[in-house]
Structure formats: structure tokens, C-alpha cells
Amino acid sequence: MHEPARQAPQPSADQTRRFVHxxxxxxxxxxxxxxxALMLDGYxxxxxxxxxxxxxxxxxxxRVKPSFRLQTGQQIEVDLPPPPDDGPRPEAIPLNFLYEDEHLVAVDKPPGMVVHPAKGNWSGTLASALAHHFAQLSDVGGPTRPGIIHRLDRDTSGVILVAKTNRIHLAMSEMFEQRRVQKEYFAIALGNLELDSDIIRMPIGPHPYQRDKMAIRRDHPQSREAETQYQVDERFDGITTVRVFPRTGRTHQIRVHLDHIGAPVLCDRLYAGHSQITRGELFRRIARRQPPESQDDQVVLDRHALHARRLTFVHPVTQRxxxxxxxxxxxMQCVLDILRARDAAGPKRT
Structure with missing residues (x-):
């Protein structure tokens, strides 16, 4: 167990403070x-x-650099300027909490919610909702990311972890970096995957032409190794549902890797080329027949069909x-219901 955080000078709005330890x-x-960050609450x-x-x-x-490694008995002196007041504005946004203890919170992030404020998305974020629900969260990630240990893309739904203290934030971040957190996603993908299961090992880097996309880049200086395991769940005519287990955490990793093997995520604007699907389009794709006319234009999905379904890890404090x-x-359940109810013989489970 770590020792309790030291008593630190509280952030002041109008003067510099000195911290000695x-x-x-x-x-x-x-x-x-x-x-x-562990010693100084509020910074x-x-x-x-x-x-x-x-x-x-x-x-x-x-004077030392941020990477300087401390040794027992050394004396630290820090001149602390007032911290910037640029945290997210609290907003009374309802959240579904999947788990909570005195150290950690797990939130069920809905699709369409941006995790933290950024250009063009200053309100309605998960960070703003968290600022409303909790008076104190970790600030390791900076003032705009209170407690947020990892992130999900805007249109990806599912489990996201939030730290209440800096100690648990740093411990969980280390576990993610060391791949000691097992992540499972569920995706509805276009195409018929040849293999029932496989591991995709392809480096990911920035797309050569589109700034908001990533791509398989084997020799780009900003490319990073990426590894994704998948297991086919159900097969339909031209659509496959898969359980996905990313072993690394690169931007758009699952979406890029599935697209690379010819099975982009359904309704993925960036990688599948479409952002929504109607009931009629879905019926025609998998059943080759028309739905009831009144329902033909009903949009059943308007975001990429990717869901962060499960996280498994050893709790850093309880060790359970x-x-x-x-x-x-x-x-996504609506899409599955349509797929399973089609007139054909039914899906083949693997």
C-alpha cells in the first residue's frame, strides 16, 4: 500500500506557493x-x-527534468504557480454507473458522447457529466479529463473507467500500458470473415491523406505496433458479428484492423463509407426481400456498430x-434482432 499523500499547499488563484519535501x-x-502528482492534490x-x-x-x-528519477533522502523544492481554471463545466447529464467503490467508477458510456472537451465539443461530454456527479476525481490527465483513465471514440459505447484518486489513476494507467487489463468489444462487421478466429498484427499510423483517419503504415515514423484478436460470434449473409480482444490500445485500432481484413464495422463513416443504415437496407442486404413498406426508411443504426462490452482486471487496491x-x-440489439429474424435458415454459431 502507498503512504497517504503529503499535506501540500492548496492551489491559490493569486500567488505562487513553494512546496518542500x-x-x-x-x-x-x-x-x-x-x-x-501523488503528493500534490489539486494539481x-x-x-x-x-x-x-x-x-x-x-x-x-x-533544476531537473520531468523524467528525473528520485532517490531516498533528496530534497525537492517546487515553486507552484496558480493552476489554470480550465476544467470542464459541470453539466447535469444522467450517467449509468456499472460499478463504484471508494477508488474507481465504471461508467456505461452511451454512443454519441465525446469523452472530454475539445475543439467543437465543449459541452455534453463525459468529463462535464462527471464534474457534476463527483466533487473530486483524479487530475493526472489534466483539468479537462477529470478521472478519465482511458478513452472510447465518440460513437463507441460501453465500459469506461474513472479514477477517484491520483494513486489509483496511475496504477490503472500502468496496468493498461502493461496489458494487464483484458478488453472485450462486440462488433457488427460487413463481410464474411474467412477464419473463425485470428490475431491481426499490423502497425497503425496516421492516414496519408485524411487527418481524421488512421491506416496500416508499416514504415511510417509515427506508426506503432498494434495487435487485435477476434472470434466470430455469428455469421449472416454478408454480415458477421465478432468478439474482439485488442491487446494494444491504438487510435481506431479495431476499426482499422477489421477494415484491413475486409470486414469494416457496420456504419463506420470513416472506414466503411456509410454512417447509417435503414431497416429496408438491412433487410435487402441479408434477406433479399423488402420489409413492411411503412418501415422501409426507418433508420435502425446511425453510428458505427462497436461496443466496449467487458473489462477484466485485478483491482489495484483490493487485489481481487x-x-x-x-x-x-x-x-445494436435492434440490428441483431433483425439479422436473427431473417427468413433464411438462420445464423451459424461458431
């Missing part, structure tokens, strides 16, 4: 920016890293294995 044995070997790691980069931190009287699950959202 002697490194303990428990802090030996830690990066100074990470250690300060984010991003903010503290900039303070150190700007020369505001000294160890035994010598924890599995958090999110039920399939109504829009």
Missing part, C-alpha cells in the same frame, strides 16, 4: 512529475510536468479480480 524510501526511483500531472519543464523544480538545489460488463445498447 524529502524523498522517502517508497518514492525512490519514481519520476519527479509522477511523484509530485494535475500535466500541469506539474510543465512546471518542472519550465525550471520550477529543484532536487538538492539543482474484477469484471465489469455493459449490456448491448438498444440500437
Amino acid at each position: 524529502t524523498v522517502t524510501q517508497a518514492e525512490h526511483g519514481q519520476r519527479i512529475d509522477a511523484a509530485l 494535475s500531472r500535466v500541469f506539474l510536468r510543465k512546471v518542472v519543464q519550465d525550471g520550477g523544480a529543484r532536487v538538492d538545489g539543482v 479480480e474484477l469484471t465489469i460488463e455493459s449490456p448491448l445498447p438498444a440500437d
